[in-house]
Amino acid sequence: MKRGWLCWTIVANLLVLVGLAFAYPQLMISPGPLVAGHTELATDCFACHTAWQGATAQKCTSCHALPDIGLRTPNGTALPQRGLKTSFHQQLSEQNCMACHSDHAGPKLTKHSRKPFSHALLLPAARQDCETCHAKPTNTMHSALTVDCVQCHQTDAWKPATFAHATLAQDTSWRAAKPATRRPVTRCIPRSRATARSATLQLPGSRRPSSMRNSLCWIGTTTPLASPATSATTTVATPVMGVTSTRPPTSGANTTKKVSSTWRIASSATAVPAVNTREAGVKGVRVGTAASVIDLPKSALPPKSDVRLLSDGNQRENRKSNMRSARWCATQCGRARPGGAGNVPFDFSRRTRSAACLFAGLPACIASAAVVAQRSSPRIDKMSCRSPSRRITSR
Amino acid sequence: MQARLIRREVLPFVLSLAALAAAALLIDAALHLLDIVWIGRWLGIPGTLLILASTAYSLRKRKLIKAGKPAQLLRWHEYLAWLGSLLLLVHAGIHFNAILAWLAVWAMLITVGSGLTGKYLLARSKRRLEATRKQMRDQGLTPAQLADRTYWDSLTFDMVKRWRVVHFPITLAFAVLAISHIVATFLFWSWK
Numbered sequence: 001m002k003r004g005w006l007c008w009t010i011v012a013n014l015l016v017l018v019g020l021a022f023a024y025p026q027l028m029i030s031p032g033p034l035v036a037g038h039t040e041l042a043t044d045c046f047a048c049h050t051a052w053q054g055a056t057a058q059k060c061t062s063c064h065a066l067p068d069i070g071l072r073t074p075n076g077t078a079l080p081q082r083g084l085k086t087s088f089h090q091q092l093s094e095q096n097c098m099a100c101h102s103d104h105a106g107p108k109l110t111k112h113s114r115k116p117f118s119h120a121l122l123l124p125a126a127r128q129d130c131e132t133c134h135a136k137p138t139n140t141m142h143s144a145l146t147v148d149c150v151q152c153h154q155t156d157a158w159k160p161a162t163f164a165h166a167t168l169a170q171d172t173s174w175r176a177a178k179p180a181t182r183r184p185v186t187r188c189i190p191r192s193r194a195t196a197r198s199a200t201l202q203l204p205g206s207r208r209p210s211s212m213r214n215s216l217c218w219i220g221t222t223t224p225l226a227s228p229a230t231s232a233t234t235t236v237a238t239p240v241m242g243v244t245s246t247r248p249p250t251s252g253a254n255t256t257k258k259v260s261s262t263w264r265i266a267s268s269a270t271a272v273p274a275v276n277t278r279e280a281g282v283k284g285v286r287v288g289t290a291a292s293v294i295d296l297p298k299s300a301l302p303p304k305s306d307v308r309l310l311s312d313g314n315q316r317e318n319r320k321s322n323m324r325s326a327r328w329c330a331t332q333c334g335r336a337r338p339g340g341a342g343n344v345p346f347d348f349s350r351r352t353r354s355a356a357c358l359f360a361g362l363p364a365c366i367a368s369a370a371v372v373a374q375r376s377s378p379r380i381d382k383m384s385c386r387s388p389s390r391r392i393t394s395r
Numbered sequence: 396m397q398a399r400l401i402r403r404e405v406l407p408f409v410l411s412l413a414a415l416a417a418a419a420l421l422i423d424a425a426l427h428l429l430d431i432v433w434i435g436r437w438l439g440i441p442g443t444l445l446i447l448a449s450t451a452y453s454l455r456k457r458k459l460i461k462a463g464k465p466a467q468l469l470r471w472h473e474y475l476a477w478l479g480s481l482l483l484l485v486h487a488g489i490h491f492n493a494i495l496a497w498l499a500v501w502a503m504l505i506t507v508g509s510g511l512t513g514k515y516l517l518a519r520s521k522r523r524l525e526a527t528r529k530q531m532r533d534q535g536l537t538p539a540q541l542a543d544r545t546y547w548d549s550l551t552f553d554m555v556k557r558w559r560v561v562h563f564p565i566t567l568a569f570a571v572l573a574i575s576h577i578v579a580t581f582l583f584w585s586w587k
Contacts, residue, residue: 006561007564007567010564010565010568013568014571017498017571017575021575021579028495029495030492045583051582054584054585098585
């Protein structure tokens with residue numbers, strides 16, 4: 001008897017609950033309240049849902065006509081333009097409203113995992129035309145460029161980005177700015193703009209020429225310099241090491257000259273576009289300077305033709321490059337050089353060599369040497385072993 | 396001598412219920428940490444199927460089917476329903492979205508609780524209480540003394556017994572609420 005009453009009570013409650021589900025579906029069934037613009041549809045589930053099929057794009061576009069989306073409301077009122085982002089809905093490859101929109105405010109716990117927009121939904125032509133929605137960076141690195149953003153950046157995130165110097169060859173603004181005979185050689189920033197991170201490396205200050213004191217430069221490549229002391233020498237300056245490597249002129253193939261004006265190309269007057277690494281927003285590398293470590297953009301790396309670090313993925317080439325890198329590291333860190341130590345002139349002072357090894361990271365060198373011994377040949381960290389093919393000399 | 400029902404019988408029951416909750420929370424947390432919460436959305440299907448499979452015992456008990464040994468089916472009933480409930484708890488998560496689904500989860504928890512009551516408490520409590528009473532009678536205690544000594548145990552047993560009565564009706568509530576939830580899902584959700 002008792003149990004009978006219990007059963008009937010539960011059945012009555014269930015009937016009430018199911019009735020409530022029909023009367024108040026927005027509370028009983030809906031996974032969350034609707035967005036502000038659709039509050040009047042709260043009790044009318046079938047305004048957006050088709051029975052047994054879910055919400056469909058056809059239902060959306062019956063009110064929101066595609067040519068009007070982002071431009072005017074379904075009532076015909078013009079929408080205020082918000083910055084650069086004009087309506088891109090007309091440029092979508094398919095009409096899948098639910099790929100980006102959910103009218104129900106979802107569970108708070110999973111809100112963060114929503115991805116409201118995907119560039120993959122854009123038509124290929126619109127996908128290439130970044131500047132219809134995104135403002136071009138105003139920093140000196142980007143402002144003059146005319147090449148497409150996608151040459152270096154992906155659509156899913158600004159970083160990480162890749163940079164190849166060959167990209168600059170396609171850039172009309174860059175070609176116009178640089179005479180054909182002079183390749184981009186140096187990246188300099190005024191010292192005041194350098195972002196000091198930590199004083200991890202101390203190079204002898206007395207060895208820094210005065211021209212270096214007002215700016216930080218970190219790459220020099222094959223540019224003939226009108227220097228009285230090195231008129232026949234191509235200067236390669238790497239403040240990381242505090243040394244200058246010289247490339248002998250083609251006529252004197254087996255001699256290496258010391259360069260007296262080590263930091264000559266480092267003066268701010270001759271600097272090519274200054275790069276503030278924070279503005280650039282490009283994933284960079286860490287470089288030690290006289291008293292600090294700063295983050296440098298990838299564009300600061302030497303071009304492939306000079307140091308052969310940016311391997312093209314060819315495994316054999318990688319291995320050869322790594323072998324060179326390991327040898328170079330070994331010599332710089334005072335280790336025995338395979339095949340005879342006397343062939344490469346290097347006379348680092350003890351202090352400079354220590355600093356170089358500290359920066360280059362002895363563990364990275366040893367690890368890379370170990371990697372060479374393995375059958376796989378991943379690339380060696382670009383900054384840990386900078387220039388395997390260069391001949392190095394100190395001042 | 397006391398029957399010590401609470402320590403010997405009630406605690407293991409509470410622990411098995413706690414194990415269910417803890418396992419559900421752990422799996423849910425893992426899904427969130429690994430950012431694979433979408434799996435939880437689909438766990439409702441295997442959970443429902445497991446619970447449906449577990450009802451073989453209920454059907455056998457009421458002679459609606461004739462195959463299978465009741466004792467064996469009861470063991471399967473326990474395992475499958477516990478596992479199915481675990482999956483459904485993960486599926487539900489700690490989300491307060493639609494009331495209907497939330498009520499279904501509560502009905503399921505009460506069903507599981509009442510089922511575990513049957514498994515852990517009733518049979519063994521009865522056995523223990525009877526053994527204690529018999530021992531006391533053997534010691535020559537009068538019925539009044541006996542009733543006095545087993546007062547708390549008797550009270551606990553009566554409460555447990557009442558709790559057990561809930562199992563079938565609340566299962567009915569769970570079934571109706573779960574079916575409503577499933578129908579609503581089919582009606583409004585697109586399986587894409």
